[in-house]
Amino acid sequence: MTSRSGPLAGIRVLDMSRILAGPWVGQLLADLGAEVIKIERPGKGDDTRAWGPPFVKDRDGNDTSDAAYFMCANRGKQSLTLDIAKPEGQQIIRELAQKSDVLLENYKVGDLKRYGLDYDSLSVLNPRLVYCSITGFGQTGPYRDRAGYDFMIQGMAGVMSITGERDDLPGGGPQKVGVAIADLMTGMYSTVGIVSALHERHTSGKGQHIDMALLDSTVAWLANQNANYLIGGEVPTRMGNAHPNVMPYQTFRTQDGDIIIATGNDGQFQRLCEAAGIPDVGSDPRYASNALRIKNRDTCTASVAAELKKKTTAEWVTLLETVGVPCGPINRLDQVYADPQVQHRGIKIDVPHPKAGSVPLVANPIKFSRTPIAYDMPPPLVGEHVEVVLRGVLGKSDAEIAALREKKIL
Numbered sequence: 174m175t176s177r178s179g180p181l182a183g184i185r186v187l188d189m190s191r192i193l194a195g196p197w198v199g200q201l202l203a204d205l206g207a208e209v210i211k212i213e214r215p216g217k218g219d220d221t222r223a224w225g226p227p228f229v230k231d232r233d234g235n236d237t238s239d240a241a242y243f244m245c246a247n248r249g250k251q252s253l254t255l256d257i258a259k260p261e262g263q264q265i266i267r268e269l270a271q272k273s274d275v276l277l278e279n280y281k282v283g284d285l286k287r288y289g290l291d292y293d294s295l296s297v298l299n300p301r302l303v304y305c306s307i308t309g310f311g312q313t314g315p316y317r318d319r320a321g322y323d324f325m326i327q328g329m330a331g332v333m334s335i336t337g338e339r340d341d342l343p344g345g346g347p348q349k350v351g352v353a354i355a356d357l358m359t360g361m362y363s364t365v366g367i368v369s370a371l372h373e374r375h376t377s378g379k380g381q382h383i384d385m386a387l388l389d390s391t392v393a394w395l396a397n398q399n400a401n402y403l404i405g406g407e408v409p410t411r412m413g414n415a416h417p418n419v420m421p422y423q424t425f426r427t428q429d430g431d432i433i434i435a436t437g438n439d440g441q442f443q444r445l446c447e448a449a450g451i452p453d454v455g456s457d458p459r460y461a462s463n464a465l466r467i468k469n470r471d472t473c474t475a476s477v478a479a480e481l482k483k484k485t486t487a488e489w490v491t492l493l494e495t496v497g498v499p500c501g502p503i504n505r506l507d508q509v510y511a512d513p514q515v516q517h518r519g520i521k522i523d524v525p526h527p528k529a530g531s532v533p534l535v536a537n538p539i540k541f542s543r544t545p546i547a548y549d550m551p552p553p554l555v556g557e558h559v560e561v562v563l564r565g566v567l568g569k570s571d572a573e574i575a576a577l578r579e580k581k582i583l
Contacts, residue, residue: 179206179544184371185566186275187266188212188250189257191219193323193353194307194387195279196246197360202275202367203249204537204546210269210562211250211553215583218252218555219243231528239552244532248524249550251558254583261582263288268567270295270302274380275367279307282317292382302380303370305363311386321387323353330355330391335398338413347411359390420466421445421474424503425481432486434477435499439463444496449480524551559583 184207188199196211196219203209213219225240256262267290270276276295278285285291292304306312309321327333327349337348366383374380392399397418398409409417414433416422421442424431436442439462446455454460454476459469466473481489486502493500504512510521520538523531537546563569563577577583 177203177206177208178547179204180541181368182206184208184275185273186210186277187269187273189266189276189278189280189285190307191279192221192356193246194356194359194363195277196221197357198277198305198307198363198367199250200246200248201360201364201537203550204539205368206544206546207275209250210273210558210566211247211252212257212266213252213254213555215254215256215556215581218254219247221246222555229526229529229532232530237528239554244534244552247552248534248548250553251550251562252553252556253559253562254556256582257288257290259580259582261577261580263290265563265567265577265582266290267295267298269562271299272566273299273302274371275303275305277305277307277363277367281320282308282312296380296382300379301374303367303374303383304380305367305383305385307359307363307385307387309387311389312384316388323355323387324349326355326387326391330388331395331398332391335395335409335411337411339411342413345411355387355391358394359385359387362390362393415470415474418467419463420470421477423474425478427481427484427486427489429485431503432481432489433501433503434481434493435501437499441498442466445477445493445498448492448496448498449477451476451480522548524548526551527554527557556583 181202184202186199186202186207186209188195188209188211190196190199191213199209199211211219217223221243222239224242226236227241228236229239229241229244231237255265257266266288270290283291286294292302292306295304296302308317309326310316310319327336328347332354333347333349336350338345340346363383363385366385370381370383401407401409401417414424419435419437422435422437424433434445436445442460442463443452443455446452454473458465460466460473484492490500490502502508509515515521520536522534522536524534526532532551534548534551536548539546560574563574569577574583
């Protein structure tokens with residue numbers, strides 16, 4: 174087996190998830206040093222391998238069978254193809270579960286119980302197993318049997334009610350976030366839950382079942398909007414790029430595009446007005462505090478907006494940065510990766526790949542001082558590590574592996 178380094182070195186994860194939320198967890202754990210064995214369907218693998226274009230190109234410039242989507246969430250893993258609908262496949266999962274610290278799955282509620290691969294069944298074989306289930310709505314409740322997808326969860330959890338331009342303005346109406354934030358945040362919460370359960374296991378000696386739901390996670394991270402409603406009693410609405418609690422904290426049109434102004438206190442607002450040549454607005458008693466600016470949002474916004482149209486975005490960024498007013502441009506991704514700060518931080522990485530030579534990926538943003546993350550394993554080819562896992566973890570012989578192949582278990 175491949176030797177891993179990092180804070181979670183020595184932890185083995187059996188990743189039975191697919192699409193995004195679960196694989197995101199598996200990749201995070203792999204980045205942190207865990208050995209992650211990804212279980213995939215024989216022949217096809219994870220559904221997202223086909224979610225393209227774009228596809229990874231081989232050394233000759235031809236498309237491979239792996240989409241860019243798959244590559245974003247599966248580095249650091251070993252791929253074992255396995256038909257778990259057959260008894261022989263189920264038995265291999267049981268054997269692997271006995272030798273693993275974590276099992277990660279996002280099947281529909283009850284699906285794995287049919288195969289005897291649910292937490293109750295596997296925890297008998299390995300009481301130290303931390304078993305994380307990710308579903309749309311959780312293991313309990315009236316919606317437990319429903320399938321959950323990021324887009325619909327963003328709607329049901331309230332994200333789309335507060336995202337997008339106001340209904341009375343051009344382009345108004347509900348909008349989803351531009352990435353699958355419900356999946357990704359559920360993945361982040363799940364990772365925290367798994368690491369916490371592993372830590373608790375040091376004391377109790379026991380694993381446990383972690384029940385994660387996209388709906389729960391998405392409602393949970395609405396943060397101040399949740400508190401605004403629960404404490405203030407008013408239902409938040411779409412405000413475009415404006416902020417419900419801070420002002421001015423939004424986008425403004427400039428001479429050649431847009432700029433983000435993010436004033437967080439009264440002093441920053443006054444410096445903004447002075448730099449913009451409207452000190453009278455900064456000293457206007459109607460705007461003397463954030464609460465008053467919120468109360469008089471429309472007139473305050475109009476006064477600032479009129480001045481910001483007189484210079485380019487770059488000119489404003491240079492000017493406002495010198496006086497300590499938080500601001501920035503709205504970058505396209507090509508501009509993001511050309512940014513000197515992004516380049517200095519090493520956010521783009523190139524990982525060796527058996528077909529492509531190398532593939533560009535995005536680094537984990539966690540930077541450890543003593544145990545840096547090693548990007549030595551690319552997203553695997555489908556079934557790439559069948560023999561490595563079966564021999565290295567389970568001690569299967571060549572004859573046993575051949576028999577499994579003959580029965581199309583692998």
